[in-house]
Each structure stands twice: as structure tokens, then as C-alpha cells.
Amino acid sequence: MKSIRGVLSILLALTAGLALAAEPSSSSSMQQMTSAMMKERAEMAKQATAIDTHLASVEKSASSMEGDKAKALDAELLALQKEVRALQSQLAATPQYIPNAHQNKNRP
Numbered sequence: 001m002k003s004i005r006g007v008l009s010i011l012l013a014l015t016a017g018l019a020l021a022a023e024p025s026s027s028s029s030m031q032q033m034t035s036a037m038m039k040e041r042a043e044m045a046k047q048a049t050a051i052d053t054h055l056a057s058v059e060k061s062a063s064s065m066e067g068d069k070a071k072a073l074d075a076e077l078l079a080l081q082k083e084v085r086a087l088q089s090q091l092a093a094t095p096q097y098i099p100n101a102h103q104n105k106n107r108p
Contacts, residue, residue, distance in 0.1 A: 045091040
């Protein structure tokens with residue numbers, strides 16, 4: 001019984017040591033993940049800008065059309081363009097979901 005306790009305590013100590021040793025590398029992996037996420041955000045912002053430009057040209061041609069269907073299409077295009085611009089503003093803002101280790105108040 002005492003030998004099992006001894007083995008378990010050594011195993012627990014080794015596991016805790018490995019967890020503490022792995023913590024600095026998690027910081028670098030967090031930085032890599034943050035960098036990848038920011039690159040993805042930049043790419044999405046670029047695509048949203050292209051979509052907005054395309055929508056503006058389509059809306060311009062749709063506004064010159066006559067009839068009720070053309071007015072409905074124009075209204076839908078304006079609503080879509082509004083949503084794309086809202087997406088652009090969200091992508092332009094600094095994300096708040098990326099934790100920084102030095103700014104976390106709960107971390108010692």
C-alpha cells in the first residue's frame with residue numbers, strides 16, 4: 001500500500017513538473033495562433049472590401065432599372081451592402097477574444 005502511494009506521488013510530481021515545463025512553449029504557440037488568426041482576419045477584411053466594391057457596382061446598375069422587381073432587388077442589395085459594411089467594421093476592430101498573458105488579472 002505504501003509503495004503504491006509512493007509511486008502515485010512520484011507520478012503526480014512528474015506530471016506537475018511536465019506541465020510547468022510546458023507552459024513557456026504554450027506562450028509561443030499562443031503567439032503563433034494569434035498571428036495566424038490576425039492574418040485570417042486581414043484576409044477576410046480584404047474579401048469583404050472586394051464584396052462591398054462589387055455590390056456597389058451591382059447596386060448602381062440595379063438602381064437604373066425600372067419596375068417593382070428592380071426596386072425590390074435594389075432594396076435587397078442595399079441591405080446586403082449594409083451587412084457587409086457592418087462586417088468590415090467588426091473586422092477592422094481589435095478582437096477582444098485573444099487573451100494576453102500579461103494582461104490577465106486572474107493569472108499569477
